[in-house]
Amino acid sequence: MKRSRFTEKQIIGILKEHQVGLSATDLCRKHGISDATFYNWRSKYGGMDVSDAKKLKALEAENAKLKKLLAESVMDVSTLKEILGKKLLPPGSTRSAVYWAIDDKGYSQRRACSLVGLDRKTCRYASRRPADEAIRPRLRELASERRRFGYRRLHILLRREGIKVNHKKL
Structure with missing residues (x-):
């Protein structure tokens, strides 16, 4: 204006x-x-008077701020209603809800994370864990061959074959 x-x-x-x-x-x-x-x-x-005009201008500015806050809260409520249809228990699903709010609704990452209730670090987290697609089939084969062996003994068998895996990952 x-x-x-x-x-x-x-x-x-x-x-x-x-x-x-x-x-x-x-x-x-x-x-x-x-x-x-x-x-x-x-x-x-x-x-x-001049003082009345200044009061009027201050009231108009405050009214504009309140209208903006109301519009944002209405938008948040409608977004939350749309998200309610989705189950948000694991971090992956909450992360997908955050990305949906960012992409489809135009929210900022900070606002979307606070709306869903997810920490922003959790949203940004990218796993650096090495892939274990090569180990899983072999572990399943060993487990089916030797049904009575537990995970500790299977870990020993994998180590003998030269596959190094952290025992906590098994």
Whole structure:
């Protein structure tokens, strides 16, 4: 929105000149404004003092902030209602809900994580664990061959074959 050339103090001064007895057309010519601008000012600031105008401006700014907060909270509620259909127990599903809110709804990562209730570090976490696709089939084969062996004994057999795996991972 374009900023006015005149301050509230100047506008109220012009309106007081009109109340004293100058005509609207003379005032418009004198100050270089249009008739429409003058009448808009009169409808907005008519009968006000400078302090009243400042209070009005402060109230309008506060009203705009509150409207913005209300719109954000309504948007959050609607997003939460859409997310409720999904089960969000493991971190992977909550992470997918965060990415859905970011991509589809246009949320920031911070806001989406706080909405879902997920820490931002958890959302950004990328596992660096080496892949174990080669080990799993062999471990299944050994477990099916030797059904009575537990995980400790299977770990020993894998180590003998040259496959090094952390015992906690088994």
